[in-house]
Amino acid sequence: MTGWLCIVGLGPGDSALVTPEVSAVLASASDVVGYIPYVARIAPRQGLTLHPSDNRVEMDRARAALEMAAAGKKVVVVSSGDPGVFAMASAVFEALEGQVQWQALDIRVLPGITAMLAASAKAGAPLGHDFCVVNLSDNLKPVALIEARVRAAAGADFALAFYNPRSASRPETFGRILTVLRQVCEPERLIIFARAVSTPNEQIVTVALVDASPEMADMRTVVIVGNSATRRVGRFVYTPRSVLPVTA
C-alpha cells in the first residue's frame, strides 16, 4: 500500500466553498489530521480515522501526518481557508527539513478559498487593487516587525488584509496596529471587520478608521483595510482598479 499526504484547505466554513478537488481526496483518505474545529467539519465514515489535535502543536501534527503517510496511510491534513496562507502547509514543509526519507513521499498541497477572499466577496471588492496580507499573530515574529510591515504597506498605499488580529493571550497587538494605521492613513479610511465568514454567525461591519476599536476583532475575524481610494457604492465597499479618479 502506497501512502500519500494531501495538505488541503476547507475554505472559510460553508461546504459550498470546498473545492471538488478537496472533496475527492477526503473521500479517498484513510486518515484526517488537523486542529479540532477543522477536523470537526469532516463527516465520519467507515474506514476513515479522524485525528483532531489542539492549536499550537502544528509541528507535532505535521510529523504525525508524515509518519502515517510513510507507513502507507492516505493522509489529509486539513486547514481552514487555504493551507498555504498562515496554515499547515509551511508546518509540513518545516517538518520535512533534514528528513530525506519523508521528502520522497507523495505530498501535494490543494488550495482553498482563503478567508480574506471570502470576506472581500461579501463586502464587495475591497481587494480589487494591490494589497498586502499580514498575520498579526506574534507567536512566531516580533510585534515590532508586524508594525514595520504594516507601516511600509500602508505607506505605499496598499490595501491590507489581517489574519489572526486578536487573541486573549495578546489583546494589545491589534490596538498597536490601529495606532500605526492612524499615523499613516486618513481618518476616513474604510476598515472592514469580517467575522466567521460564510458561517451562520457571519458578521461584516465596515467603519471609518477613526471609529475602529480593537474590540471589533477577535481570532475569527479577518480585517480588511482599504487603500486611499477604497469607497462605498450602495451597500458595497470596493477599491477601484485604477489609481485615477472614478468617473461615474
Added chain:
Amino acid sequence: MTGWLCIVGLGPGDSALVTPEVSAVLASASDVVGYIPYVARIAPRQGLTLHPSDNRVEMDRARAALEMAAAGKKVVVVSSGDPGVFAMASAVFEALEGQVQWQALDIRVLPGITAMLAASAKAGAPLGHDFCVVNLSDNLKPVALIEARVRAAAGADFALAFYNPRSASRPETFGRILTVLRQVCEPERLIIFARAVSTPNEQIVTVALVDASPEMADMRTVVIVGNSATRRVGRFVYTPRSVLPVTA
C-alpha cells in the same frame, strides 16, 4: 421575473477548482458574461445565453450585465481565479457609481481560487508568511507607482505575488521590476514562475533572482518572489512560518 447578478471566480483553469457555490449559480443562470476565454469554459445548454467579449472592455461588459439583471435576467459575470483580485468585481462596482436604480439589484460576489494560491500550492508554500500582491499591468496605474510598491514591500521583507507580469504591449515593465528586486534582495532570493496553473500547459519553474529574466513570464504567468527566508526542501519551495531560523 426577478433578475440577479453574480460575479464569480472560475478558479485558475481546472474544473475541480470551481467551487460548488459557483457551479450552482451557473446552473441557474440565464446569461453568462465575460472575457472570451473565460466564457469558453462554460458548457452551453438550453436556456443559457453566452456573451463573450474582448479584453479591455470591462466597463462595457459590467454595464451590459447590470442592464440584463435589471431587465430580469439571471446573470453571471465570470472571471478566472477570484473575481475580486484584479478581475471583474471592481469593474461592476465602478459601473454602479451614480446608478441608484442598479444599486438596489440582487448583486453577489462569489469567491474563487485565485491564481497565486493555486501556484503557491503547486510549488509548496511560498506564501506561508506575510505577502503582498501586485498587479504589474500599467494600464490603470503608472509604472513608477508599481516600482515604488514593489520596493516598499520587498524592503519590508514581504513575499510577493505578481499578476499580469508581462504583455506584448508593455514588455519592459517586468524587466524594471526585476531590477528593483535586485536592488533590494539578495541574488539567491527564490522566484517562482507559474504558468497556466492547473491546466494541461502548466509549468512551474523556480530560479534564483540572479538567474531570472523577463522572458520567463507572460500574461498567463503568476510570479511569486519569496521573502528572505524562503527556501527549498526536497522538490518544494516554502516560506517558514517563523522569522526565527528553521531548526530541523
